[in-house]
Amino acid sequence: MHSNSRQKMAEEVGNQEEEAEELSEKQKKEIAKWFLLNSPAGEIQYVAKDIRSVLNDDNVYNTAASEAFPVYNKSHMISLRMPGKSEDVLITSFGEINENEYIDPRTAHVARVDHVKQVCTKVRPATDEELPSPYVEDYRCALDAEIMKYVGEAYPKGVCSVYCARGKDVEEPGSDFELVVVISAARHSPQNFCNGSWRSIWNVEFKDDVQIVEVRGRMQVDAHYFEEGNVQLDAKHEFQDSTLFQSPDDIAVSLTNIIRHHETEYLASLQASYVNLPDTTFKDLRRKLPVTRTLFPWHNTLQFSLTRDISKELGIGK
Amino acid sequence: MEAAMGLMRRMPPKHSETALSALLSLMPQHSSDLLSQVDQPLQVLCDVDYGKEFILCEYNRDADSYRSPWSNKYHPPLEDGPYPSPELRKLEIEANEVFAIYRDQYYEGGISSVYMWEDENEGFVACFLIKKDGSKSGHGRRGYLQEGAWDAIHVMEVGPEEEGMAHYCLTSTVMLSLTTNNESTGTFNLSGSIRRQMNMDLSVADGHLCNMGKMIEELEGKLRNSLDQVYFGKTREMVCTLRPPAELVQVRLPDS
Structure with a gap:
């Protein structure tokens, strides 16, 4: 029955496909893009090779790739x-x-x-x-220097950049502007069946009128292990903080301390999530040992049935 | 087909349903291979006679109906659906009862179903299924999980009896996803699937159920362990490679 029913279902699916109109090129392209965009960190080239061979249509593949790669590379x-x-x-x-x-x-x-x-x-x-105005560039450049030091210390393979996201033409005090700190660290070791990436984006808003700098951070950490299986970590978090508007050098130090603090805390909370797995979180899915703390008594299963029969006859239990 | 399996190995396990249906529509000519090689999250249906849920899979399906292990009836009703022989049905009933107790002791909740059928070479096949929703709103006793799904599929092929011995071949798959979500840790999700096989020749004196149960308990325990220790451990190692924990770099940090 097992193989029969599988066969049957397959035929049904096959028939439906024949009855239904063949997928349009647009549908095929959208499916290919879905696979490409869902590629784990550092694996899009492998996914591309596989989806190209599944599609068996280079035109559709090329269109899908040209649309999906830029989005993937940026995200x-x-x-x-x-x-x-x-x-x-x-x-x-x-x-x-x-x-x-x-x-x-x-x-x-x-x-x-x-x-x-x-x-x-x-x-x-x-x-x-x-490029930003010299006024904004002073802030950007000072922050970049501090962040680079921090990233060099904290991430063995980290790359960082500080952009001006808004108000790059502000020439002097009196107007708001916004910088964005981006930190990206990736590690690819396909030979060990393992890939991962850490990405943080920190939006830094310089509010001139209230003399406050507001900080919003988003972090995303992914890891994929796939030796004889497929297990993925997908973790995200957001933070908010603020500090006082200061000179470019001083604010660069304050902001870097804020970012260092939140990222260090976040790493600690990720570690804590892992430490809690075996005895709390994972236990809610399946325990390591039965509630009785001994292996299940398969030898005595007859007793269970008997006990059940007796309880049924006596009208106790369910 | 190799490329399709390659894709399934890379797509996020929590999207495996979408990935499979996408592949089925791209390569209908391989639908039979895809359906037999890719495991899907389990679905449930309620047995109207017993008011009890049972698990759906390829092994209790015929056309669009599924046989319940409780009433032995197809849902929705089906005229000429296949049934196990009366003798095998007796073992199936017993297996369902005992496996429900096993499930409760390890899972503190969840749903289980066992299906059996005769195969061509005088043996039989048994499929043991467990589905557990470990989330706060489901059967999570401790209430840590925002979302928590565990599906276990154990397919046991039992060879014909020869001189008091039988060959047992077990293929077990576990699929899971767990998410915690709170102020301090943000969203933390681990999802995955692994499959392993185990072969044994055992004396039938202890009974098939006892032999099958012990093998399932052992392999299920191993799968849980390797997910916990090896697979989750490897993703944790990766995080520490990306950003080594503070104690390792503190020496070089300025006063902060």
């Missing part, structure tokens, strides 16, 4: 080495000049990228219009 905030330089550029929506060009504020260069190949093909110096 995973991948870092690419800039040709002829020793720095990486981060692919993020904050640094996006157009779909294929991303600014690296530290080196004041714009990198041209091939999204599907995930490489940087060219760099050019950024134009004045693409």
Whole structure:
């Protein structure tokens, strides 16, 4: 019956497919994009290879890839080495000049990228219009220097960038502007069946009128282990904080301390979640041992049935 | 087909249903292979006669109906659905009763169903299923989980009896997803699926149920352990590689 019923279901599914109109190219493309966008950190190239072979239609694949890769690269905030330089550029929506060009504020260069190949093909110096005013740049640059020190200490393979998200043309005190700190650390070791990424985005709003700087942080941590199985961690958290408007150097130190504090706390809470797994959280799914704390008495199962019969006859129990 | 299985190995386990239906629509010619090789989260239905839920799977399905292990009736009713022989049905009833107690002792709740059928070579196949909702709103005794799903599928092939011995081949799959969500930790989700096999030749003197039960208990325990120790442990190691815990870097940190 087992294999029969599977066979039957398969035939039914097959028939439905034949009856239903063949999937349109658009539907196929949307399905391919779904797979690409759901690729775990560092695995989109593997997923691309598989979905290409499942589709068996290079036109559909190419359209899907050209639409999905830019979105994936930006949301995973991948870092690419800039040709002829020793720095990486981060692919993020904050640094996006157009779909294929991303600014690296530290080196004041714009990198041209091939999204599907995930490489940087060219760099050019950024134009004045693409860069913040000297007033904003003082704050950005001081913060970047402090964040770089912190990331160098805390993340063995971290890449960071500080962008101006709003008010880049503000020339002097009196107006608001906003910086964004982005930290991205990825680790790919397919030979050990393990990949992961840590991404943080900190929005820093400089409110001139109240002389306060507001901080909003979002963190996302993913890990995938897939040796003879498929297990994924998907963790997210958000934070808010604020500090006083100060000189560029002082505020850079305050902001970096805030970010360091929240990220350290968050790592500790992730560790705590793991430590709590065996005895609390996981126990609510399945216990390690039965409530009786001894293995199940399979030898005496007859007794259970007998006890049940007796209880039934006596009208006790359910 | 290899590429399709490759995709299933990479997609987030909590989206496995979407991934499978996407693959089925892309490659209808492989639907039979896909359905037999990809495990899906279990569904339940209520047995109208007994007012008790039972688990649906490929093993109790015929056309669009599913046989309940409690009333032995197809839901919705089906005229010529297959049934196990009276002798095997007796073992099925006993297995359902005993397995429900086993399930309660390990899971403190949840639903279980056992289905059996004769196979071509004079043996039989038994399928033991457990579904547990461990969330606060479900059967989570301790109330830690925002969302918590555990599905266990044990398929046991029992060979014909020869000189008092029988060959047992067990394939077990566990699929799970657990989410905690609170102010201090944010959203923390682990999801996954693993499958393992176990083969044994055992004396039938102890009875099939006893032999099958012991093997299931052992393999289920192993699966739970490897998820806990190995699989979750590996993702935790990855987090610590991305950002090593403070005590390792504190030495180099300034006064903060």
